[in-house]
Amino acid sequence: MIKFEQVSKTYPGGHKAIEKVSFHLQQGELAFLTGHSGAGKSTLLKLISLMERPSAGEVYINGVCLNKVTAKQVPYVRRDIGVIFQNHRLLDRYSVFDNVALPLIIAGSHRRDIEKRVHGALDKVGLLNKARCAPETLSGGEQQRVGIARAIVNSPPILLADEPTGNLDPELSVEILKLFEDFNQHGTTVLIATHDLGLIARMKYRSLTLKAGKLVVDPLMGDTL
Ligand code: ADP
Numbered sequence: 001m002i003k004f005e006q007v008s009k010t011y012p013g014g015h016k017a018i019e020k021v022s023f024h025l026q027q028g029e030l031a032f033l034t035g036h037s038g039a040g041k042s043t044l045l046k047l048i049s050l051m052e053r054p055s056a057g058e059v060y061i062n063g064v065c066l067n068k069v070t071a072k073q074v075p076y077v078r079r080d081i082g083v084i085f086q087n088h089r090l091l092d093r094y095s096v097f098d099n100v101a102l103p104l105i106i107a108g109s110h111r112r113d114i115e116k117r118v119h120g121a122l123d124k125v126g127l128l129n130k131a132r133c134a135p136e137t138l139s140g141g142e143q144q145r146v147g148i149a150r151a152i153v154n155s156p157p158i159l160l161a162d163e164p165t166g167n168l169d170p171e172l173s174v175e176i177l178k179l180f181e182d183f184n185q186h187g188t189t190v191l192i193a194t195h196d197l198g199l200i201a202r203m204k205y206r207s208l209t210l211k212a213g214k215l216v217v218d219p220l221m222g223d224t225l
């Protein structure tokens with residue numbers, strides 16, 4: 001489902017953000033991606049969502065080598081990948097409903113389909129009653145759930161989250177994590193970048209750990225790579 005083969009990413013200026021990283025995440029798996037700030041977590045997620053391209057090595061999504069994906073094909077590959085950020089980047093000029101509908105509008109979906117899917121997504125995150133509200137009137141946890149609804153509105157098989165609980169208190173963090181577990185139990189492959197080690201320890205999932213751009217611990221691959 002997500003496969004890295006000897007992937008390196010060197011940013012302009014020569015900084016090596018990711019170095020020779022290899023791992024394989026199976027369809028339907030949920031895993032954490034952890035490591036210190038600057039270890040390369042965001043870069044790794046950006047290589048999956050095609051926001052960055054590797055300097056060396058290959059990234060595969062559903063068996064497709066992303067190196068071979070042209071700029072024109074990028075939006076189609078991205079439809080399979082929902083991305084959740086710490087700062088959910090909601091548009092305050094639009095209602096909660098419209099914020100969640102955005103990916104579908106961009107994809108050119110029909111109005112009736114949009115209504116059905118947005119209601120379904122808001123229902124899943126428990127925010128149906130807030131559809132007409134402006135995002136700024138919601139609490140931090142609710143805003144984060146709107147971001148999650150937007151990421152899952154087109155039912156992508158892959159969900160990536162970059163520090164999704166960074167701004168939330170522990171109780172809300174657990175709630176958000178439960179949502180990810182729920183999506184995962186319905187077949188979605190989930191990769192969550194976080195440095196919240198308490199949260200990771202509480203949930204028994206595979207954990208990929210980056211240290212200065214290198215994968216240091218992957219329980220499925222042995223201790224050191
Ligand atoms: P993390 O998400 O684990 O904090 P990042 O992937 O954001 O790590 O960053 C890894 C390293 O790459 C850091 O040293 C960071 O400064 C550097 N980096 C990230 N993005 C860029 C960029 N666009 N240009 C240059 N260096 C970058």
Ligand code: ADP
Binds near residue numbers: 034036037196197209
């Ligand atoms: P501090 O407690 O002073 O913040 P730590 O070393 O405990 O310093 O943690 C800093 C950050 O480094 C953590 O938030 C986490 O992102 C990362 N980190 C620390 N230890 C580990 C570890 N064993 N595995 C993965 N990430 C770690």
